[in-house]
Amino acid sequence: MAEGLKWMQCPVCKESLYWEIPSDKLKNVKRFPAPVVVKHKDHYLVCYLDSHHQLADTEIAVASVDGKEKK
Numbered sequence: 001m002a003e004g005l006k007w008m009q010c011p012v013c014k015e016s017l018y019w020e021i022p023s024d025k026l027k028n029v030k031r032f033p034a035p036v037v038v039k040h041k042d043h044y045l046v047c048y049l050d051s052h053h054q055l056a057d058t059e060i061a062v063a064s065v066d067g068k069e070k071k
Contacts, residue, residue: 011060012043019047026053033057037064 010017019038026034026049033048033056044061 006055008047008055008058010040010043010045011058012045013041015040021049021053023053037061 005018005020008017008019009015017038017040021036032051036047036049038045038047044064046059046061047055048057048059050056
């Protein structure tokens, strides 16, 4: 698995973006590509990681809503 910092150009503001996902957070993922939400300044990106934790695709999140679980 590729570990460490990932680099990409932000599709919104065109700045260089360095980010990292702890590998233990993805060890129980059963289906890839796995979506990961990355907050960058005042916008959000949805990054899809493949089974080697490499960037497979990126989307610009149009809206962000925090949901809460009801028990």
